[in-house]
Amino acid sequence: MNTIWETHKFEHYIFSLLLAVEVIMSFTFLGYMHIPPISITTAYIPIVIIACLFGPAESSLAGLLFGLGSLYKASATYVMPADAVFSPFRSDFPIGSILLSVGTRVLFGFLLGCLFQLARKSKRKNLCKLLITIAAPKLHALLVYTAMGLLFPSLGFNISSIFILKKSDLIILSFCAAVVLAIDKLYHSPFIQTYKNAVNEYENTPYWSPKIGFVLGGVSTFIFCMAVLSTVYFSSRMYYMLGQHGVDVTQHIHRDILHLQVQFLTAMLALNFILLILILMVYRYMKFREYTGELDFLTGIMGRKLFLHTCLRSQKSHAGAAGWFLVCDLDYFKHINDKYGHSVGDEVLKQFAEHLQNTFRFCGSVGRIGGDEFAVMLDIDLSQDQLEHLLTQFLRDISGILEQVTVSCSIGAYRFVFPQEIKHLLTETDRVLYQAKENGRACFVMEDSTEK
CATH class of the missing domain: 3.30.70.270 (Reverse transcriptase/Diguanylate cyclase domain)
Incomplete structure (x- = not known):
């Protein structure tokens, strides 16, 4: 496994992109639907995709990011009481909150990675993948509700409700299965395999240059610094603006404003990270095409x-x-x-x-x-x-x-x-x-x- 990750850059890039998508979904409305009294989430879909394409270690890491995002969002003072138990800063049982928000998501990623690993060895791997993707939302709900029932029994959650299929459940199950299987098919398509080979072989060509890494590293550092400065600036200006409108901005409100700004900052940095990774992948691909275009057509060696x-x-x-x-x-x-x-x-x-x-x-x-x-x-x-x-x-x-x-x-x-x-x-x-x-x-x- 180490050899694959050391030499196959394409897999590394795709995994990084999916982690960034997970961060965006975990920190924005894209991964959540609010249905009182709790929030139903679809932010686990990147975890299912990672488990399908890679393995238990990678999907567990994605689950960790999901859990940390859930923990952070639940730390705001304005969240619903049922969601506040996901934050160790808002509940009376901090360890239980960490196990609920982070532990269940890591376990979810690990179990999915193991299931997909078994599916890839099966003779009917496509059918097995379909069944796993359909079951994934319910598996996530089972782990979260079970943990809530065990760690926070006063909330009165009953895990039996997750086995009842409603119309909204069928939509979520179908959407999850369609997205995951479509991406899995695309990832293993001849077009992507050709692209993958080009990206992975790029460093073996004479046109390879480490300068692109330094350039993108410099751009990433600049974006990060400017984003942090912008977050601090807009947080302070928002605090000042509310005061000018006669709003008594307490420390709790100020903290929640900063909390939201950091949440926005994280999502934007993840989005910029995706853009930089895509630029790097396109650069490697174009340079490899430039290299292959210079090969002698008849003999296949360098022209x-x-x-x-x-x-x-x-x-x-x-x-x-x-x-x-x-x-x-x-x-x-x-x-x-x-x-x-x-x-x-x-x-x-x-x-x-x-x-x-x-x-x-x-x-x-x-x-x-x-x-x-x-x-x-x-x-x-x-x-x-x-x-x-x-x-x-x-x-x-x-x-x-x-x-x-x-x-x-x-x-x-x-x-x-x-x-x-x-x-x-x-x-x-x-x-x-x-x-x-x-x-x-x-x-x-x-x-x-x-x-x-």
Whole structure:
């Protein structure tokens, strides 16, 4: 599980977005419907979604946020008496209030996470998910009413009432099931899976930059500071305004005004957090699309522009270290094209690129820089013996690409110290490559400029 959360950013982002939605629903009217004498809530729906998509740990955390939001809202002096027991500051049994507001919601999230985990292993997982989502509102009500009956018996709540299905209950059950199952289906749709792969693979592309994190971090800090200052300002101005209108603003009223302002602040910060996460996800996706657009269409490896861009990044990140630059040119490729056709020629190029990638992907970058010309930037300082072994094996591997004719290539290998201008590396390596061609092709020539 840790590996998934460390490497799969998309899942992390979606989970964070759902937590932010939970905060918004817990702190605004979106998650509550007031039906005297108590409040009926739909703020648990993000918890059900998280339990469906992820697991017990994640849904328990969502339940914790829901519970804390419920506790905070119940702390205002103007809430109904039946709701005041959810706050340890308003009831005569503080521990009981914490268990009621927070404990039941954490337990709710945990149980749902476990149920959905079992459903995913079932042969009829879709049916099981449907039954769980339909039962979720009643499970939430059962846990809350049971806790209220045990911890605050004087309120006179009877859990038997939750088993009676009213028209409003059917609407809530249907709405919960429709939302959760629709999001679950969308999350596992081919479109979202493609988007997810792009977001998760973004950091493996040469266009990845940590600067976006610093920029969004700075924006987030600015928004937070301005929101806090605005909350303090409007709270004081509201206090002053009521006084100007002749309202005797007591300390209780002033506290409730500040309480509401903080509630509004929390919801707005959650909304801004959602916006920042969406911006980051779109940025990662667009950068990955930019990267894939620069891949060579035929062979699937980097095209010339992307390869040279990657080489520039390597120059900056490996300053002072030694590396190799290789240029590989297929021998008599025009003859293969003319004799066997372009489809055979294309297959030779694809298999050649695949062998080149398999040989050097662990220690560098591979790109197609011309029609039948490929290049490799090795940012690991291999010894001449190590490189000679790899090149010998590579020439042996590509020789069997075609049954009709032996495929070979000429290779120039140039050792240098980072950083070096790419133009200089291409010029020097081409010169070494021509030596290999003059030696009869189907061979490699290595030159170490660091020994000069």
